[in-house]
Amino acid sequence: MKHKINFILNNEEITHEVAANRTLLDVIREDFDLTGAKEGCGAGECGACTILVDRKPINACLMLAVEADGKEILTIEGLSVNNKLDQIQQAFIDHAALQCGYCTPGMIMSGKALLMDNPSPTEEEVKEAISGNLCRCTGYKKIVEAIMEVADKTNSAR
Amino acid sequence: MKDFLYYKPKTIEEACEILTRYNGEASILNGGTDVIVRIHDGLNHPKALVDIKGISGLKTISFSKEDGLVLGACANMNAVINHKDILENYQIIAEAAHTVGSCQVRNRATIIGNITNASPLADTATPLLALDAVVEVFGVEGPREISINDFFVFVRRTSLKVGDVVTAVKVPYYKELKGSYQKHSRRDAVDLATVCASVLMVDGEIKIALGSVAPTPIRCRKAEDFLRGKKLTEELIKEATHRALEEVSPISDVRATKEYREEIARVLVSRGLRDLMG
Ligand SMILES: Cc1cc2nc3c(=O)[nH]c(=O)nc-3n(C[C@H](O)[C@H](O)[C@H](O)COP(=O)(O)OP(=O)(O)OC[C@H]3O[C@@H](n4cnc5c(N)ncnc54)[C@H](O)[C@@H]3O)c2cc1C
Ligand code: FES
Ligand code: FES
Numbered sequence: 276m277k278h279k280i281n282f283i284l285n286n287e288e289i290t291h292e293v294a295a296n297r298t299l300l301d302v303i304r305e306d307f308d309l310t311g312a313k314e315g316c317g318a319g320e321c322g323a324c325t326i327l328v329d330r331k332p333i334n335a336c337l338m339l340a341v342e343a344d345g346k347e348i349l350t351i352e353g354l355s356v357n358n359k360l361d362q363i364q365q366a367f368i369d370h371a372a373l374q375c376g377y378c379t380p381g382m383i384m385s386g387k388a389l390l391m392d393n394p395s396p397t398e399e400e401v402k403e404a405i406s407g408n409l410c411r412c413t414g415y416k417k418i419v420e421a422i423m424e425v426a427d428k429t430n431s432a433r
Numbered sequence: 434m435k436d437f438l439y440y441k442p443k444t445i446e447e448a449c450e451i452l453t454r455y456n457g458e459a460s461i462l463n464g465g466t467d468v469i470v471r472i473h474d475g476l477n478h479p480k481a482l483v484d485i486k487g488i489s490g491l492k493t494i495s496f497s498k499e500d501g502l503v504l505g506a507c508a509n510m511n512a513v514i515n516h517k518d519i520l521e522n523y524q525i526i527a528e529a530a531h532t533v534g535s536c537q538v539r540n541r542a543t544i545i546g547n548i549t550n551a552s553p554l555a556d557t558a559t560p561l562l563a564l565d566a567v568v569e570v571f572g573v574e575g576p577r578e579i580s581i582n583d584f585f586v587f588v589r590r591t592s593l594k595v596g597d598v599v600t601a602v603k604v605p606y607y608k609e610l611k612g613s614y615q616k617h618s619r620r621d622a623v624d625l626a627t628v629c630a631s632v633l634m635v636d637g638e639i640k641i642a643l644g645s646v647a648p649t650p651i652r653c654r655k656a657e658d659f660l661r662g663k664k665l666t667e668e669l670i671k672e673a674t675h676r677a678l679e680e681v682s683p684i685s686d687v688r689a690t691k692e693y694r695e696e697i698a699r700v701l702v703s704r705g706l707r708d709l710m711g
Contacts (some may be wrong), residue, residue, distance in 0.1 A: 276438060295439035295482070298469075318470050319538055320623065331511070331540040337469045338541065339462075341439050342484065385536065406622035407535020 280344040285309075285353025293340040300324045300335035302343075303350060311351035311380035315409070322408030325381035326350045332388040334407075351380035354387065362425045363387050370421040374412035382408045386422040394429045401426070434472050438481040444488060445571045445598055451483050453573055453596035459483055461598065464509060464541035466534065467550045485598060496522065501606040506599050510539035510547075510557075523604060525560045525631060528614040532556050535623045545599050548584065551591050551649065558585070558650035559631035559642035560614055566604045572597040585649035607636050612709055615701045619688065627689045628697040632705025639665075639673075639709065645688075646681035646698050653677040656702070665710045674703040
């Protein structure tokens with residue numbers, strides 16, 4: 276049986292029909308071609324599928340698409356405005372905080388969620404915020420540095 | 434994932450009615466961090482999922498000295514961790530909830546789902562056991578209460594019946610609460626407990642609960658009885674720890690051997706008691 280759901284996807288109001296057994300990750304990737312969020316484990320362990328639901332990071336592989344009804348969803352594709360990258364995206368590039376890039380959309384969304392909630396986190400808080408995101412390439416150091424740079428910029432702008 | 438029907442009732446009565454109609458072949462969907470993984474892995478094949486997050490009032494967390502803490506069934510772990518009254522009066526619950534999974538998991542996972550899933554290692558089970566929490570249930574015959582001490586029956590089995598929906602967990606108010614939650618795991622982040630322990634002083638009485646050392650999370654009553662009315666000394670801690678160990682029956686699995694678990698349980702209980710000495 277299909278369910279009709281209404282939700283906001285990257286600032287756009289959407290009405291869509293989904294089968295109950297499809298995950299939100301599957302639907303954003305397959306039906307909307309938003310392939311930034313990845314499926315690494317499909318079981319909540321790796322964070323490659325991290326997106327924001329009502330401004331909070333969640334594992335899209337562990338949420339049913341029907342549960343998105345009435346929610347506001349932000350994926351990595353919704354971060355840039357008029358082709359200008361978000362500060363955190365730019366910081367990842369500037370710090371070379373990626374190698375293969377598989378974990379990157381999830382990492383950035385976890386970092387973004389932290390900064391939205393807490394614009395000037397400590398390094399410890401950054402590490403905790405990304406502890407649900409696995410990266411097999413970078414060793415995390417540059418990722419933490421990239422997120423900290425955005426935090427520091429926000430601080431000095433005050 | 435295998436197909437299933439999805440229901441999102443607006444009232445508790447309706448949820449109970451659907452669950453009863455499916456007679457055990459429907460599951461409640463709360464944060465989904467256990468349910469969806471089990472369906473994904475092919476371990477469960479429910480005919481229907483009943484999403485209880487549309488029922489009003491279930492997300493509420495409230496506190497008063499008269500009623501204690503009332504933790505609504507759909508309040509997620511992060512809401513618990515950041516709740517002022519919980520941090521002030523029940524810090525151990527926040528500590529335990531903070532060790533569950535990752536930030537992403539905690540934005541979905543609930544304490545009620547954690548205890549109802551009834552894994553022996555459930556992080557939030559031992560604080561609730563040590564605090565003598567009460568599980569509020571709505572079932573075919575209306576509302577009732579189950580003491581957390583009678584809630585866990587076996588691995589992944591609780592005393593809930595078909596049609597039952599847990600609406601909240603209640604924790605009495607205590608004037609004085611000391612002690613902390615200890616989780617021993619292989620990694621610090623996103624790992625399950627190899628052994629976990631809540632060792633508390635609650636209004637002058639010592640309470641000890643252990644996880645991942647038996648088919649269910651357990652209270653160590655023999656050790657508690659032994660310590661009642663006594664002032665803690667090194668000697669007494671040694672004897673109480675010995676008695677607590679008589680109540681555990683761990684198994685060997687992917688995380689640790691039986692012998693290792695016994696040793697860690699011994700360390701966590703004696704460390705917890707020593708912390709209460711000062
Ligand atoms: C990556 C990952 C890491 C994890 N790490 C930990 C960890 O460190 N520690 C830990 O203890 N657990 C961990 N878990 C397991 C899980 O997140 C927790 O057990 C969680 O608290 C379950 O809550 P939920 O709301 O998601 O439950 P759900 O998955 O929605 O439900 C769990 C069970 O409880 C039943 N249920 C839920 N609500 C009710 C209700 N109101 N009335 C009756 N029955 C109900 C469901 O039918 C189901 O059987 C982890 C899971 C993942 C995916
Ligand atoms: S794919 Fe969702 S956490 Fe790994
Ligand atoms: S850059 Fe390859 S997994 Fe992180």
